[in-house]
Amino acid sequence: MENLKRFLAIAAVITVINGIGYALAPGVLLPNYGIAPSPGTLLGFRFFGAALLTFGLILWFVRQSHDWIAIRAVLIGASVGNIVGIVVSTWATLTGVMNGSGWLFVGTYAVLLLGYAYSLYAGSRKFGAG
Numbered sequence: 001m002e003n004l005k006r007f008l009a010i011a012a013v014i015t016v017i018n019g020i021g022y023a024l025a026p027g028v029l030l031p032n033y034g035i036a037p038s039p040g041t042l043l044g045f046r047f048f049g050a051a052l053l054t055f056g057l058i059l060w061f062v063r064q065s066h067d068w069i070a071i072r073a074v075l076i077g078a079s080v081g082n083i084v085g086i087v088v089s090t091w092a093t094l095t096g097v098m099n100g101s102g103w104l105f106v107g108t109y110a111v112l113l114l115g116y117a118y119s120l121y122a123g124s125r126k127f128g129a130g
Contacts, residue, residue: 004071005064008119011056011059013060014108015056016052016053016056017056019050019054020053023046026041033102059074072120072127079117082112082116086106089102089106090106092105093106
């Protein structure tokens with residue numbers, strides 16, 4: 001349980017920091033990925049930042065839960081979201097929507113997905129399939 005709490009705390013910090021960055025300063029961050037900061041793009045990434053901030057706080061607060069059903073739900077949702085994130089960011093990088101720095105998105109999603117999937121596996125073994 002301590003490893004799960006530690007992982008969720010790390011994932012929360014990564015997610016909240018990115019959320020704050022994209023919500024407050026997308027115009028500074030987007031050129032690093034070869035994305036032109038148009039008004040619509042900035043708005044979309046501000047919404048992305050808000051969603052990351054929301055999810056990061058969910059991760060932060062659920063880490064203290066002893067309710068496997070709640071933790072499992074968050075881990076499943078996170079896994080699905082990260083799979084979609086890998087697909088979208090891989091497509092965007094391969095098609096040139098983002099430059100090579102887009103692989104940072106792919107890598108971040110992949111590392112977090114591995115953590116969520118492992119946590120699901122370990123938790124299911126500890127708490128039952130529930």
